[in-house]
Amino acid sequence: MLRKLMKHELKATARILVPLCLVLLFISVVNRFMYKVGPKEGIFMFINGFMFVFQIFLIFAVLASTIIFMITRFYKNLLSDEGYLMFTLPVKSHHLITSKLTVAVMWTITSIIVLLSSLLIAFATPESVNNFINGFKSNFAELVIAFDGNWTLLWIELISLILLSIVANILMVYVSIAVGQLFTKHKIIGSFVSYVIFYNAIQFLLLILLAIFSYTYSGSIDFTHALPRGIFPISISVLLVESIAFYVITNYMLKRKLNLD
Amino acid sequence: MNPILECKSLTKRYSGFTALSNVDLTLERGRIVGLLGPNGSGKTTLIKLINGLLVPESGSIRIAGMEPGVETKKIVSYLPEKTYLADWMQVSQVIEFFQDFYENFDSKKAYAMLSDLRIDPKKRLKTLSKGTKEKVQLILVMSRKADLYCLDEPIGGVDPAARDYILNTIITNYNENATVLISTHLISDIEKVLDEVIFIKDGTVTLHSSVDDIRLKEGKSVDSLFREVFKC
Secondary structure (H helix, E strand, O other), X not given: OHHXXXXXXXXXXXXXXXXXXXXXXXXXXXXXXXXXXXXXXXXXXXXXXXXXXXXXXXXXXXXXXXXXXXXXXXXXXXXXXXXXXXXXXXXXXXXXXXXXXXHHHHHHHHHHHHHXXXXXXXXXOHHHHHHHXXXXXXXXXXXXXXXXXXXXXXXXXXXXXXXXXHHHHHHHHHHHHHHHOOOOOXXXXXXXXXXXXXXXXXXXXXXXXXXXXXXXXXXXXXXXHHOOOOHHHHHHHHHHHHHHHHHHHHHHHHHHOOOOO | OOOOEEEEEEEEEXXXXXXXXXXXXXXXXXXXXXXXXXXXXXXXXXXXXXXXXXXXXXXXXXXXOEOOOHHHXXXXXXXXXXXXXXXXXXXXXXXXXXXXXXXXXXXXXXHHHHHXXXXXXXXXXXXXXXXXXXXXHHHHHHXXXXXXXXXXXXXXXXXXXXXXXXXXXXXXXXXXXXXXXXXXXXXXXXXXHOOEEEEEEOOEEEEEEEHHHHHHHHOOOHHHHHHHHOOO
């Protein structure tokens, strides 16, 4: 059933996001050639400028749609009238959450890749790519030293950190909406307030943990010295615990405290 | 076979307000049952509890002997009073959705009913009128071969001509072992198809009887008895 839920979740989101990403990539290719061959005067300059603005607009559109879908596919599909259908399907409530989470993570990663590709396609020159790679390498060199030259560990921690941040952020939105729907009259305000509370609580918790770590590690609560040997594992653990807690609370709310209008 | 629905001292409260209190109710298989009561009497709450959209405060509810969950959702077909279909979908996509999730869904039957009511399956939900959307939902719900159908105000929003077709659909489309629970306050329209009625008032069941018994004992129709009992 999870697979079927994911299939329908993909269908519901792809109908907007796929065309949007394809148009963005197409415009990026067009822009590449326009900068190269187009005359830099008169009406062509105007068209060039317009196409540039259009590409930037599409980049924002892709990002905004990804975020809006992440929110509305949870709120509208599960907790508005559509919830009457979704919660009477013969599926477990955690399958509903997992299907939406997986698809939202997938789209977040896809839209970041599409966005970077769009910039690369339209604007990359051999020099700029070289500069970028060199900058990346020198930053990484410092990190690798901090990791005692252990590349594998660095990559594992870095990728876990990125993935878990995406997952934890999406689940924070879900749990806020799931808690917010308890407010019979002001569900959206309730969700927003819940989000602010969850967000600040997590930031505060992370800050305290890092300060404690730094103090035991170097005798000072200024944790910038403990970068990144400590920050990486601590952040990963906090994100992991946070994600599990959010998932469990969201599932409990949907299973036991559902409050459809 | 165990009864299709069994409630024992079922109670549900919403922040301070008791929507259902101590409801004892047993429904046998193969009946068409009217759940009748004024607005806010607890009809929808009872139907939501049957469908697992609410969790009872105390008491128990069993559908074919099971607590509401994945297994009961397979055998209960539910028509809520809300429009629960996503408006960007085409009617045919919704049919595909139902076919994917409900093993007992018969898409041939759904398409036949759509053509009877002249509804184009290629149309998007957002282009349909409210009444047509309600017809589509009823078609979807009645195209399942379920054990219990819960219809919450199924004829409220449709014209009288379609009402007859819908009632006819309801009584001809369910199998002998299935029970249909219809909540409504349009009693006179629906009275002729009912086997049993349940009167519900302020969250308690005040009467559960067969329609024949009411006619014999009280000497009046369900509609006039309802007007008498719930007189304002």
